[in-house]
Amino acid sequence: MQRPLVRSPLLWLVGILVSSLAIVFTLSTVQGQASPAQAAETTPIPFSHQVHVEEVGVQCLFCHSQALRAPQASLPSLQTCMTCHAYITVDEKAQEQVQQLVQAYESQARVQWPDVYKQPDFVFFNHRAHLAKGVACQTCHGPVEQMGIVEKRVDMNMGFCLDCHRNQIQEHPEMPAVEKDRLLDCTTCHK
């Protein structure tokens, strides 16, 4: 008679539990915030990109003004919001939300937003380089102008980035060799 692999059911149970925990752990961290419900929970002021961009017509760079000049795109300051909201009137249903904003500004509160598209610390992404080459915000961040509260629509893993980098090389054969090398070089993004 063959000896069973593991005689004790308890050990099987422990083994399966540990492995599945590890898998769930890994998956959950790589995926990050998945559901809109989760996102809504952690957003401090229910700011709607759809209202501001599609309906009002505010450009991305008006608020995320440093994207053209700096590695990070930057969040607008409360003062930026107040440039309009100190003066304009809004729909009744939005008034409470605007009140939240005004209160935060007047108390100089530290408003914290969930980091939807955060890369690990060993990735050094530079917005300036991409905007200078004409890459639209939506290309990587998804159709933000259609989102109420920003959800993570794009899985920005390394494959996503490299795909686009490789496409650029294929679509632009006239690109100088040094630029082609830079697009695929590890140290470009990982310093």
Next chain:
Amino acid sequence: MTKEISRRDFIKIGSAAALGMTVLSGCTWNLQQATRMEMYAQAPEYTLPGEDFWFATTCRMCPAGCGAIVRVSNGRARKIEGNSDHPVSRGGLCARGQAGLQLLYHPDRLSQVLVRTGKRGQGQWGTTDWEQILARLAGIFQEVDPARVAILAGKLPHHHAELVTRFAEGLGAPAPLFYETQTSLDGRQVLQAAVQALFGEAALPVFDLGNAEVIFGFGADFLETWLSPVAYGKRYGDLRGRTLGRGVFVAFDPRLSMTAANADLWTPVPPGAEGLVALALGKILVDQGLGDPNAVADLAPFYAGVDVAAIAQQTGLEVGTLERFAHLFADAHRAVAIPGGELTGHTNGLEATQAVLALNYLMHPDGEQGGLFLSPAPPSRDLRLAPTASLADVQQLVERMAAGEVDALMVLDANPVYELPTGLGFVDALGKVANVITFATLPTETTALADIVLPTHTYLESWGYELVHPGAESLAVSAQQPVVQPLYDTRDPGDVLLALADRLGGKLARRLPWPNMVTFVQTRLTSLQLMEGNFQAEDADTFWVTWLQHGGWWSQDVAWKRPRLAEASSAALAVSPPAYAGEPETYPLHLLPVPSIPFGDGRHAGLPWLQETPDPMTTASWDTWIEVNPETARSLGIQAGDVVTVASPQGSIQAVAYEYPGIRPDVVAVPIGQGHQALGRWAKDRGANVLAILAPRVAANTGQWAWASTRVQLVKTGQRRPLPLLENNVGVDRVRESGRAPG
């Protein structure tokens, strides 16, 4: 048939896989759920996320005025370094300069205007806004007779000194007193008086160490806190780094200071006798015809009546030794003799300093490279220097206060309750002053006894300039600009004075006509635009921007002056033996208070980086210790770690004993700076304040505080306290316990 896996293997593989996945997932676990991005309420000026900005400014942590650059990112100052273009600091910056960040971001900073609500000293305060307090201050200055207004300030940066002087002039009040302990410890007043006596002008001496071959330091800690330690440190590096000959440095000091530890030879002379040594050396040079013949002829009467043998006895050095030193000095191609701060801390300070300066002149009367120079004069009336006061001047002020002659006292950038010797009676005299108005960044012992406390900007939040004095070879007007927006509802004291002048009108408004600090500073620079400097600008606006960008303006030509012997200076000099406070029978030991590198005169004890900085010689920190020669310690039955009472005729403090071989057996040394009841959480109730027990004895001819002339006795308390030391005493203790220690 598959290979069987045993239970053990299964568990091993399973756990390894699980562990592996967990660990690897940890590599990508980027805390997405946990990270938040914070937005500004108001974005700071000059901010680019992820990018740094560098601003050039002037360090204000001591009076030297080194140029500094500050790295700012996201509107926060991150790091302070020396400005490599600045002629004084040349890219260097001392520990205190680096710690300026902690002053800016100190959690205990004064953030609001405070007005006393209870009785003085009870610590009951109400807050108010600037409009109201300015109205109240204007009321005070309108009511009080200007002759009964007194202003006590520290060694203010020039822009403040200029404004405060004008404020007093405009009010019709007596001239402000610019006094802080550091000026006494440096001996600024004495140095200027000695230069005046010998060379006919009140300038500070500057020593060209970098080009010298031999340095004789007399009580000079020029690498630590004396006058301009970063500049001297750089020049000293030039001397020692030379390819051909690294020079010789001889230190005459009762204690092996850090500077003396860098010397090639340390000669422990009795405290206050350094000037006698210099006199004897000069006499030998003159008698043996060494030195420049013209200088020798000019100064021969100076040394009439000097008895080298007597001095040899008084100092414990043999005549032969003195002669060898004299020859060493004379044989050098370029030799420099430095009269340090400790020299000026005795009653014979002025004569001793003159004797040392004369040594320089004997060898090189023409002010060649590698010798003695005089600090350049200010380039215009817009940039005048403020006179430094002496302890005698402060004593007079205290007497006036005690006699009820002062109705309003304004204290700026000074902490007299802490730094003046208790024997002066400042605190009691303060009780007779109706209005005590203080400006401060951190709560101090003085603000605790005030009626109005005005919170000020730090130097990193404000505009200014500094005519660096003593300077380097060039004439330098250093720039100061804010590197961050002010953190709290504080103001620049200059702006407060300008606002007061605006309210009070009349002569005061005419003396202080500028609307704000920027305009004021710009007016001071107009004379520089016509001079040859490190940059050229076609108009005032360009000059202003370029001045800020470079961190200052400095002359292209060498600006320091050659000393010229004054007519009346060749009278015979007598360096009298120093007088001490305290009878030798009761108080057998000389107390040497040591200005510590981190704290200076104690003003920076609130900064934890500086508390953490170990003392260079003892490696101790965070406490007050007393350095005792091991022989003396043994004779008194004191061991390292014993808490001893250090008693002077003025009072007593407690300190932890540290056995230090680098000090004369008849001298003990205590670092200055601890023993605060204010200055924030890290300074409060820590160590002891040695300044309090020093005798308020002044030298009659200069009014300078003879701060090194107090005698003390040591008494064991029976307690012990471990001193935080970087050096490891485990081996020493073990040997001592085993009885195998020598002696």
